[in-house]
Amino acid sequence: MDLFKVLTIDETRKLIDDKFSKIMGSETVSILECTGRILYNNIKSKENVPDFRRSTVDGYAVYSRDVFGASETIPSMLDYKGEVLMGQEVQEEINFPGECFYVPTGGMLPKGADSVVMIEYTDKLDDNIILASKPSAPLENVIDIGEDIKVDEVVIKKGTKLRAYEIGVLSSLGYSVVEVYKKPVIGIISTGDEIVDCDDEKKIGQIRDINTYLLYSLIIESGCIPIKFGLIKDDYNMLKNTFKDALSKCDMVLMSGGSSVGKKDHTVNVINSIGEILVHGISVKPGKPTIIGKAENKIVFGLPGHPLACAVIFKSIVKNYIDKIMEYSDISYPVESKFEINYHKAKGREEYLPVTLHMINGEMISKPVFGKSGLITGFSKAWGYVRIDRNEEGLKEGQKVSVNKF
Known part of the structure; x- marks a missing residue:
């Protein structure tokens, strides 16, 4: 032999x-069917996200200079000009110092506004006057145009395995289909x-x-x-x-x-x-x-x-x-643990040792699963494996090891 x-x-x-x-090669599939598929080309944004300034809180859209120095003892008086409706383009704008508009979370800021005062820091004096008791810096409580994604920005790179999160991004950019590697x-x-x-x-x-x-x-x-x-x-x-x-x-x-x-x-x-x-x-x-x-x-x-x-x-x-x-780089994140016993192996051969994992006194402990060559117990009981380099002679009790999931 x-x-x-x-x-x-x-x-x-x-x-x-x-x-x-x-x-x-590649094929084009619906984003409803591409979970777990590998992306064939870079995905670039066709638009700014968001493509308008929007509020992150319920409050009043203002020009930040108009509330500079505002406090509870000396609030800024603002001229209330109306309410911004969700999902609609704002036609009105701040034309004069001290004007403000009510804007809900996610609502579009009118032209001339650069920040939002949270509603918690305001009081309504009457139907036309709002008192702001806290200043608001430029772009405070605001997501600016393109702050999330800019036009032509590579949002998802070629070779990415598509998860629910990437698919959500694809839908937000207007992609209903996507090119992926054939299986x-x-x-x-x-x-x-x-x-x-x-x-x-x-x-x-x-x-x-x-x-x-x-x-x-x-x-x-x-x-x-x-x-x-x-x-x-x-x-x-x-x-x-x-x-x-x-x-x-x-x-x-x-x-x-x-x-x-x-x-x-x-x-x-x-x-x-x-x-x-x-x-x-x-x-x-x-x-x-x-x-x-x-x-x-x-x-x-x-x-x-x-x-x-x-x-x-x-x-x-x-x-x-x-x-x-499929030009995919699989990144795995092994579990770090302490090895339970002294373990000897033959030098010169890489070994993949099946192990179980246990939490003992707040520490992750890995324990080898022993079995003769023809038995399947090591395969069925193991959580994962420890890779032992060919030049190592084994592992010591208490040694830190990385456990990869099967």
Whole structure:
């Protein structure tokens, strides 16, 4: 048996960058359907927001100089000229010193007014005279024209994942449709004589398919479209035909299982029959026997059969490529915690250690989830994982670590 010629995670990502230049095209969708989509172009404002001076409080629109020095003992006397109605353009204006208009929150200021005195600091002497007991500086209690967004300002940058907040901004700027990256279509092939579907009757020696459903959900979470190509037995011709079908329909293919070097592991031979193997072995735990290939100018991932290893490789390698072809920079914010115990690992291999999180005496504590290679408890119980660098020999009790969510 030949030993793997392994690459580090960083080396693997660089190799993928060097070998694949694909960028997804675009499509135009309604802003009601673009939540979670990646923006294809910069969004520039077509107008000032707001495009008129508006009040942030209920009060009286004034020329600030007319209330300079106003106090409770010596209030400024203002000539009341009327009320500004919400949603209407104000035709009136302040023409003479001391004039004022009542304006509600969000209302438009009349011409000549540059500030608003809050209604709490005013009294009505009669129907025509308002007493202001507090001064108001220029633009106090006012949102100026373009203060939020200016014409031609880039409001949302290309490559942004659109959330409810960005969609609200789009609607405020008059965008009812937006150009986004097309969703990559990703094929899933699971292999193995011992694998049966989750709703099939299981015999002794068989295990139910986990990775198809795990990958299907991860693909959706990543903003892509998954296609299942079924469970394929350890048969070379059957796997090759299914692989060719997946290549014709998808932007990339994920093959789960068959990435080791056993006699029945046909993944390498099938990929080589149509394309080439670029990577067979990554210096990471779990996930060392990962395969990366190129066929018909498309990337192919041969993922380990162990669900935890499969998830780790998806998060660290596959997701990185998905983000690249949609020109999206995914920024994650890990949870900082203290590691609970001393933990030793083999030097020279990057490790993704599954952990649980607990709050103890006001401190966040991370605890490793131990399990043998073939068990799924580490995958099912873990909140996230701690990445341990290849040059580190482990973690010490009480050491501060960053926990990334699965």
